[in-house]
Amino acid sequence: MIFHLISSIQAIEVKWYGASCLSISDENTRIIIDPFLTRPSLWKVLTNQALIPDTRLIKKYFGKDSRETIILITHTHYDHILDLPEVLRANPKAKVYGPAETIDFLKLFKIDTNIFKSLSKNHSLNIGQFSIESFDIKHSNLPFGFSFSRGKMSSTITTPLGAQDYQSMNSHSFFIKHKDARILLHPSAEPQKYDLKDIDLLIVGLTSLNINSLKKEVIDRVQAKRVFAIHHDNFFKSFDNPLAKMPFFPTLGVFPTKKLPISIKLDASL
Numbered sequence: 001m002i003f004h005l006i007s008s009i010q011a012i013e014v015k016w017y018g019a020s021c022l023s024i025s026d027e028n029t030r031i032i033i034d035p036f037l038t039r040p041s042l043w044k045v046l047t048n049q050a051l052i053p054d055t056r057l058i059k060k061y062f063g064k065d066s067r068e069t070i071i072l073i074t075h076t077h078y079d080h081i082l083d084l085p086e087v088l089r090a091n092p093k094a095k096v097y098g099p100a101e102t103i104d105f106l107k108l109f110k111i112d113t114n115i116f117k118s119l120s121k122n123h124s125l126n127i128g129q130f131s132i133e134s135f136d137i138k139h140s141n142l143p144f145g146f147s148f149s150r151g152k153m154s155s156t157i158t159t160p161l162g163a164q165d166y167q168s169m170n171s172h173s174f175f176i177k178h179k180d181a182r183i184l185l186h187p188s189a190e191p192q193k194y195d196l197k198d199i200d201l202l203i204v205g206l207t208s209l210n211i212n213s214l215k216k217e218v219i220d221r222v223q224a225k226r227v228f229a230i231h232h233d234n235f236f237k238s239f240d241n242p243l244a245k246m247p248f249f250p251t252l253g254v255f256p257t258k259k260l261p262i263s264i265k266l267d268a269s270l
């Protein structure tokens, strides 16, 4: 029985690609979360220069795949959806689930909106052996209380977009269940009360200077077997550079020294 549990957990592969870009997959299904491999420089972001997706990276990591693919979006800031149009061009059958305003971006990038379902109305979905529940959560403020691009996208905007054109109104977290593995992705430092038990892996975004309430209300409360921190890396550095911590952002004690992507083991002893 123990062998059975371990082998079924290891059938799922979880990878982190920096910021809150992740993939969770088994042999039949691939879930891509917040596709963002392009990672433009801070200068490009501050000066709102046109952001051009890095198709080499997108093809390499999120290219065509024989498995069924779905894309989950936590919110529509550039560091979460910049590469969404190109991932969809590589995977035209993929379905997208995200905040209602995601549809504005799909229209802007001339993508068939039939592939999209808003999580603002429907909070649960099943795909392959996965069942996924979404929650409405709050986006955290950036360090020093700076609030980034909150609101509705301008109707006069044209592509390509600059970082500040990616407006966001709603944010979501995800509870992803697969046979014996239970994964909770809480991508924000703003806490949320979850009545979930037996979580194998809590993936948590450290997107604020102060993570005390996040620790108390999410990390301590959920008591996951394994906690993995995301979105505390310096995502202004390119994907191929060594991974570096975002200045000022906290860690949960350790910061990974490997290159992206990083495999997140579900077995706490590994």
Ligand SMILES: [Zn+2]
Residues within 6 Å of the ligand: 075, 077, 139, 168
């Ligand atoms: Zn954001």
